[in-house]
Amino acid sequence: MASDFVKVGKHQIDRKEYLAEGHTFCTGCGEALAIRLVCKAVGESAIIAMATGCDEVCTSPLPVTSWRVPWLHTLFENTGAEISGIEAGLKAMMRKGKVPERDVKFVAMAGDGGTSDIGLQSLSGAMERGHDFLYVCWDNEAYMNTGIQRSSATPYGASTSTAPAGRLSIGQNTQKKNLVEIFAAHGIPYVATACPSYPFDLMNKVKKGVDTKGPAYIHVLAVCPTGWRTVSGRTIEIGKLATETGIFPLYEIENGRYRITVEPKTLKPVEEYLLAQGRFRHLSPAEIANIQERVNRDYALLKDRAARSAAR
Numbered sequence: 570m571a572s573d574f575v576k577v578g579k580h581q582i583d584r585k586e587y588l589a590e591g592h593t594f595c596t597g598c599g600e601a602l603a604i605r606l607v608c609k610a611v612g613e614s615a616i617i618a619m620a621t622g623c624d625e626v627c628t629s630p631l632p633v634t635s636w637r638v639p640w641l642h643t644l645f646e647n648t649g650a651e652i653s654g655i656e657a658g659l660k661a662m663m664r665k666g667k668v669p670e671r672d673v674k675f676v677a678m679a680g681d682g683g684t685s686d687i688g689l690q691s692l693s694g695a696m697e698r699g700h701d702f703l704y705v706c707w708d709n710e711a712y713m714n715t716g717i718q719r720s721s722a723t724p725y726g727a728s729t730s731t732a733p734a735g736r737l738s739i740g741q742n743t744q745k746k747n748l749v750e751i752f753a754a755h756g757i758p759y760v761a762t763a764c765p766s767y768p769f770d771l772m773n774k775v776k777k778g779v780d781t782k783g784p785a786y787i788h789v790l791a792v793c794p795t796g797w798r799t800v801s802g803r804t805i806e807i808g809k810l811a812t813e814t815g816i817f818p819l820y821e822i823e824n825g826r827y828r829i830t831v832e833p834k835t836l837k838p839v840e841e842y843l844l845a846q847g848r849f850r851h852l853s854p855a856e857i858a859n860i861q862e863r864v865n866r867d868y869a870l871l872k873d874r875a876a877r878s879a880a881r
């Protein structure tokens with residue numbers, strides 16, 4: 570494929586679609602938009618390994634596929650191992666002259682369940698060994714394609730099918746696992762958060778991630794109208810609210826240095842984000858105040874880390 574770019578402001582955007590139309594994502598799916606943008610930023614030299622999840626189920630129903638780049642379906646447990654093998658194997662074959670030398674972007678993708686629960690071990694191993702790949706997690710904050718079951722990335726207070734809110738329960742009663750900090754603690758060169766509501770920020774980070782030598786990790790917040798019980802036409806707006814309230818700050822950690830990439834002047838109250846979603850609508854004002862307090866604390870910590878990094 571010959572390259573074909575369009576200039577949008579200072580950004581060069583690939584006109585090609587690597588995720589073909591005809592997929593079966595729900596209307597207003599934030600993940601579908603994120604995949605499309607990530608693939609545009611990676612470009613035609615991608616090889617993608619993808620765990621089971623909405624991403625895989627909606628793009629590869631036999632006998633058709635939406636993928637216009639080489640793509641492999643992996644098990645949950647071995648996405649990290651599989652991308653490691655593809656990278657090491659192909660590079661060895663190039664070294665030995667068995668296949669022509671070419672630039673390949675090794676990319677792995679999985680949902681929050683596939684990343685924070687089932688595939689955590691093999692991904693940790695791949696990062697520790699220092700393979701050259703980008704891993705992107707689509708965080709829709711539950712096991713969505715199997716029926717909205719809670720994962721360890723489901724936020725406190727969300728109602729899911731296996732952690733339903735009711736008279737005796739707030740819904741999910743544990744705190745969201747912080748994958749970004751877990752992977753940053755591996756000491757890998759590039760870690761970032763992103764959201765398709767900020768498409769240029771997302772694509773810039775993806776480009777940095779694939780150009781980084783060694784492992785890179787991007788954690789993408791994917792608004793899920795079906796599981797979050799949101800209006801499908803408000804996906805972009807709700808993704809923005811996640812950042813504007815400080816619930817999902819957009820930042821990157823490059824060689825240990827923190828930088829907030831989209832910084833609201835003042836944070837909006839978390840209530841605006843929470844009450845736009847059916848999964849949080851049962852929360853009392855006291856519970857919302859608790860969540861607000863936690864967000865304030867976490868955001869202050871992030872700002873402090875960014876300020877210290879800038880001073881280094």
Ligand SMILES: Cc1ncc(C[n+]2csc(CCOP(=O)(O)OP(=O)(O)O)c2C)c(N)n1
Pocket residue numbers: 621622623624645646679680681682683684687707709711712713714715720
């Ligand atoms: C080892 C294993 N356990 C469970 C399943 C069933 N399963 C398929 S998709 C899925 C949910 C995946 O959730 P997530 O990774 O968050 O992706 P999403 O569907 O939310 O995009 C589950 C539990 C499976 N395929 N393999």
Ligand SMILES: [Mg+2]
Pocket residue numbers: 680681682707708709710711712713
């Ligand atoms: Mg999920």
